[in-house]
Amino acid sequence: xxxKVTAIALAxxxxxxxxxxxxxxxxxxxxxAIAIPSLPSYGTGVDAAVFRDFAIALTFAASLVVVIALSVxxxxxxxxxxxxxxxxxxxxxxxxxxxxxxxxxxxVMVGVELAFLAxxxxxxxxxxxxxxxxxxxxxxxxxxxxxxxxxxxIMITARLGAVTGAVAALAFLFVGHSVASLVGGGVExxxxxxxxxxxxxFNVINPVAHGSGISVSYVGAMLAAFGVWC
Amino acid sequence: xVESEPSTxxxxxxxILIEHARKxxxxxxxxxxEAVSDVSLAVSRGAIHGLLGPNGAGKTxxxxxxxxxxxxxxxxxxxxxxxxxxxxxxxxxxxxxEQPYFPPQLTAWEALRLYGQxxxxxxxxxxxxxxxxxxxxxxxxKQKTLLSRFSRGMLQRLGLAQALLGSxxxxxxxxxxxxxxxxxxxxxxxxxxxxxxxxxxxxxSSHQLSEVEAVCDEVTILNRGTVAARGHIDDLLNVAGRxxxxxxxxxxxxxxxxxxxxxxxxxxxxxxxxxxxENVRRVVDxxxxxxxxxxxxxxxxxxxxxxxSRLLAESGDLADTAAPARGDxxxxxxxxx
Numbered sequence: 402x403x404x405k406v407t408a409i410a411l412a413x414x415x416x417x418x419x420x421x422x423x424x425x426x427x428x429x430x431x432x433x434a435i436a437i438p439s440l441p442s443y444g445t446g447v448d449a450a451v452f453r454d455f456a457i458a459l460t461f462a463a464s465l466v467v468v469i470a471l472s473v474x475x476x477x478x479x480x481x482x483x484x485x486x487x488x489x490x491x492x493x494x495x496x497x498x499x500x501x502x503x504x505x506x507x508x509v510m511v512g513v514e515l516a517f518l519a520x521x522x523x524x525x526x527x528x529x530x531x532x533x534x535x536x537x538x539x540x541x542x543x544x545x546x547x548x549x550x551x552x553x554x555i556m557i558t559a560r561l562g563a564v565t566g567a568v569a570a571l572a573f574l575f576v577g578h579s580v581a582s583l584v585g586g587g588v589e590x591x592x593x594x595x596x597x598x599x600x601x602x603f604n605v606i607n608p609v610a611h612g613s614g615i616s617v618s619y620v621g622a623m624l625a626a627f628g629v630w631c
Numbered sequence: 632x633v634e635s636e637p638s639t640x641x642x643x644x645x646x647i648l649i650e651h652a653r654k655x656x657x658x659x660x661x662x663x664x665e666a667v668s669d670v671s672l673a674v675s676r677g678a679i680h681g682l683l684g685p686n687g688a689g690k691t692x693x694x695x696x697x698x699x700x701x702x703x704x705x706x707x708x709x710x711x712x713x714x715x716x717x718x719x720x721x722x723x724x725x726x727x728x729e730q731p732y733f734p735p736q737l738t739a740w741e742a743l744r745l746y747g748q749x750x751x752x753x754x755x756x757x758x759x760x761x762x763x764x765x766x767x768x769x770x771x772x773k774q775k776t777l778l779s780r781f782s783r784g785m786l787q788r789l790g791l792a793q794a795l796l797g798s799x800x801x802x803x804x805x806x807x808x809x810x811x812x813x814x815x816x817x818x819x820x821x822x823x824x825x826x827x828x829x830x831x832x833x834x835x836s837s838h839q840l841s842e843v844e845a846v847c848d849e850v851t852i853l854n855r856g857t858v859a860a861r862g863h864i865d866d867l868l869n870v871a872g873r874x875x876x877x878x879x880x881x882x883x884x885x886x887x888x889x890x891x892x893x894x895x896x897x898x899x900x901x902x903x904x905x906x907x908x909e910n911v912r913r914v915v916d917x918x919x920x921x922x923x924x925x926x927x928x929x930x931x932x933x934x935x936x937x938x939x940s941r942l943l944a945e946s947g948d949l950a951d952t953a954a955p956a957r958g959d960x961x962x963x964x965x966x967x968x
Contacts, residue, residue: 408748412737419736419777482732487793490698490726490803491749492719 405493406501413475413505418512422470427513430463431520438528449529453610456521457539460514461546465574467513468547472506472554473566499555503631506551507544514540514547535614539605542615545627546603550574552631578604602626644712646801646832647674647697652706654692666692668856670706674801674834674849679827681843681864682836683935684853685943690836691729693853694805698726710801722751725799729806729836731790735779739770739789742778746793760796768792769818783810791819795826802826805836820846840935844868850935852942859942868938873931874911877903880923887917905931 417423437455438448476499479485488498518540525533553573558566576583577600602623608615654667667689674680684690696703697715708715710724733742740761747757765771768788773781781789787810794802804823808816816839823833823846837843843850844864851861860867876892879900884892891914892904902923906914915925933941 404751405749408745412734412741412745415741416734416736479734483728483730484732484734486695486698486700486728487726487731487733487746487790488749489700490721490724490728491746492721492724493749494718 405497406504409488409493409498409501410505410508413502414508417471417505417509420471423467423509423513426463426467426470427516430459430517433459434517434520434524438524449525449531449533450611452525452529453533453536453539454606456525456533456536457543457606457610460517460521460540461543463517464510464513464543464547465550468506468510468551469554469567469570471509472503472551473558473563473570475502475506476555476558477563477566499559503548503552503555506555507548510544510547510551514544535609538615538620539609541620542603542605542623545623546600548627549600549630574600577601598630645673645709646676646678646711647672647680647803647834648707648709649673649693649697650707652693652696652708653704654689654696654701655704665856667696670851670853670856670858672851672858672861674832676832677827677830678848679823679833679835679846681847681850682834682853683840683843683850683939684859687855688853689856690853691805694803694834694836698724698803723800725794725796725802727790727794727802727804727807730809731786731793733778733786733789733793735777737778738775739765739778739781739792740774742789743793743796747796750797750799752797757796760798761792764792764795765789767795767822769815784812784815787811788815791822795822798829798831800830801832801834803834803836806838807835808837808839808842816842840939844935852939854943864935865932868932868935870905870931870933872908873905874908875903875905875927875929875931876911876914876918877901877926878918878923879926880918880921885917885921885923888914888921901926 434456437452437459476485479488485498489495518537521536522532522534525531525536550570550573554566554570557569561569577598580599581601603626605615605619608619650671652667652670654665656664656666670689670693672680672682682690682693692701695701696706697708697710698721699716710720713720715721737745743761743764744754744757747760748754752760762774765773768791770785770788770792773785778786778789787807791804791807794804807819807823811819820842823835826833827846835843835847847864849862850864850867852859873893880902881900883889884895884902884904891910892906895902895904897903911928915928918925
């Protein structure tokens with residue numbers, strides 16, 4: 402059963418790795434990452450934190466572009482070109498096809514996050530003389546959030562078109578990160594109750610860029626949220 | 632509906648069984664479109680069964696219901712005796728869709744590996760089968776070529792290769808010769824005959840009547856979502872009570888013959904015509920007496936084109952065959968839903 406899911410996932414990875422949009426975003430983001438240290442100085446001791454802040458934001462933005470581009474186009478394109486017929490005609494259940502597609506996109510995103518991490522770690526190390534290993538924690542948070550976005554996009558585009566899927570994904574991200582303020586009546590620092598679905602758990606810029614990173618239990622909370630969302 | 636008696640009794644359950652298939656699109660409020668009203672057919676094991684019909688007759692929709700690509704509104708679908716919707720029922724089935732497309736960023740080998748794995752084959756098995764299969768469909772040496780660089784005909788050949796991967800015992804081919812040149816069409820025909828010889832059962836949907844006539848043992852003709860005719864191709868095409876005669880000779884046909892023949896055609900010294908069965912002996916004797924050489928005496932048989940046109944003309948639908956009813960076709964998303 403899972404063999405079919407894995408086969409579809411690996412085909413998605415092979416297909417995605419040859420897509421120009423993936424490499425264009427990666428190269429553009431890498432160039433921007435290289436440019437971060439040339440930003441105005443914020444003072445001794447703060448530079449590295451600002452670099453981490455920008456690096457996480459850049460990784461998040463580029464990852465979102467990649468994951469939305471890959472996941473909103475995959476299913477509609479396969480239906481439109483009817484390539485899905487040769488797959489579903491082979492005793493493959495619809496859920497296997499959708500889960501395989503999602504898994505493939507998540508695997509691509511694992512590669513994307515590792516690439517960004519390598520680039521930002523390398524630049525940070527060369528510029529500030531010490532590796533910012535805590536960036537790996539942010540990469541994990543971004544990967545998990547991208548996994549949720551991919552699942553959402555695939556769910557939407559299984560019925561609707563790619564443009565609708567992209568707009569819905571952006572709306573989903575906005576609402577997912579605004580739930581706390583919406584529920585808290587706009588009060589700064591308000592927190593949504595634990596049972597209200599929110600994407601804020603993946604917002605780790607402050608502890609990673611300006612603090613001492615996130616705890617193991619927080620990683621567990623992120624994984625739990627990822628499981629619940631997906 | 633025209634129905635011929637089966638020439639050989641079916642000894643065991645059919646490879647494919649479709650009973651009273653029905654498919655509606657749209658909602659009652661918005662006006663339902665009935666793509667298939669009532670289609671029943673049975674593909675005998677080890678036979679090639681042709682599915683014919685004008686555009687919009689419901690051929691492809693029927694196939695897609697069988698394969699679980701569209702949800703049927705009604706009917707019974709079985710593959711090798713098991714309900715087609717049941718998990719594992721399509722494990723022994725190969726399918727070539729009409730105008731197959733594949734993920735363009737995959738190579739031919741990667742595509743075959745994907746479809747092989749989806750059929751439950753091991754990578755070793757796929758590797759062993761892929762190369763000879765690609766060679767068999769005329770794609771030797773193209774394993775590492777990206778599918779985005781494949782021509783329409785090459786994609787069609789790859790579609791055939793993926794349908795035959797794993798040596799399935801039931802194969803459904805939707806317009807397999809579409810996009811192929813004459814040599815490719817001949818290759819496909821030979822491939823189908825080879826597969827039948829190895830015991831595979833084939834359901835062939837095609838517009839190419841010559842192809843159907845050349846390879847099919849049985850045919851089902853659809854029109855407006857229902858079965859218009861079905862039976863053994865010889866039973867459908869042979870014209871009851873008439874015999875075709877071909878003879879070679881000089882000048883006009885003997886007077887005793889001329890009054891008994893119909894459908895005369897001449898090619899140089901060769902004359903072809905048909906006679907009523909009861910007059911065959913008299914005609915042959917008269918030709919013999921007139922120093923004509925008898926070339927052949929066979930049961931009169933319509934071409935499938937003639938039969939098909941006549942059938943549609945009888946039901947007043949001939950004009951419908953001229954243009955595809957694109958507006959009546961469901962969108963891809965409607966189909967997969």
